[in-house]
Amino acid sequence: MFIMMFWPLLILFLPLVALLLYFSGRLLFSRVWLMGFARGMTGLVCVGLVGVGGYLAFDLSAYRALSQESVVATVSFNQLAPQRYEAQVSTVVRPTLHAFELNGDEWQVDAKVLTWQGPLTVLGMEPVYRLERISGRFTQLEQERSAQRTVYGLTSEGRLGVDELTPWLPWVDARFGSAAYLPMVDGGIFEVRLTPRGLIARPVNEPARLAVGQWFSE
Numbered sequence: 001m002f003i004m005m006f007w008p009l010l011i012l013f014l015p016l017v018a019l020l021l022y023f024s025g026r027l028l029f030s031r032v033w034l035m036g037f038a039r040g041m042t043g044l045v046c047v048g049l050v051g052v053g054g055y056l057a058f059d060l061s062a063y064r065a066l067s068q069e070s071v072v073a074t075v076s077f078n079q080l081a082p083q084r085y086e087a088q089v090s091t092v093v094r095p096t097l098h099a100f101e102l103n104g105d106e107w108q109v110d111a112k113v114l115t116w117q118g119p120l121t122v123l124g125m126e127p128v129y130r131l132e133r134i135s136g137r138f139t140q141l142e143q144e145r146s147a148q149r150t151v152y153g154l155t156s157e158g159r160l161g162v163d164e165l166t167p168w169l170p171w172v173d174a175r176f177g178s179a180a181y182l183p184m185v186d187g188g189i190f191e192v193r194l195t196p197r198g199l200i201a202r203p204v205n206e207p208a209r210l211a212v213g214q215w216f217s218e
Helices: 007-029 038-059 141-145 160-169 207-218
Strands: 072-083 085-092 098-103 104-114 128-137 151-153 172-183 189-195 198-203
Touching: 072 104, 072 128, 085 128, 098 128, 104 151, 104 189, 104 198, 172 189, 172 207, 189 207
Parallel strands: 172 198
Antiparallel strands: 072 085, 072 189, 085 098, 104 128, 104 172, 128 151, 189 198
């Protein structure tokens, strides 16, 4: 699936990777070390560049291709107490249900979206996304400022990723971040969808639809 999704990148970078591996192999395994340390260091640099490219490809696999509009997560809620809910989240990346306790009246999901430019656009490379976090929100600003906030990551944290390196990578543009939020309600089920304009959230069942209707009428 990864190869089919990112084949334009592979077309551009596989020849470079093959060339680097060829020269690094010749330099590192040559019996005649005329240039000694310089040749060895050049070979190691080539191997290092291949390793960096492989790491970036692995990090990019955490992103998913963005079609015209696609479901990226499903969120359901069970109320535990006033303004306290158990949220069960299933994403495309991790289909297994994951439970989080959220405080507040509303829930919010955030994502980062990467878009492409230059040759990748011509080759048909689609934008990709990565879900970042889910959090609880309070309707009243006073509570939002003073009450205990609950925020949980939906992706790995604490590592350097493609989005941090985009200023130095050609044809990659971290265009925007996006968020969607709706009210939490006992028994409510919602879908998080990604469109070319960003995230949207939609109610799926009757409790969710009633909560959204009341939320907009307030």
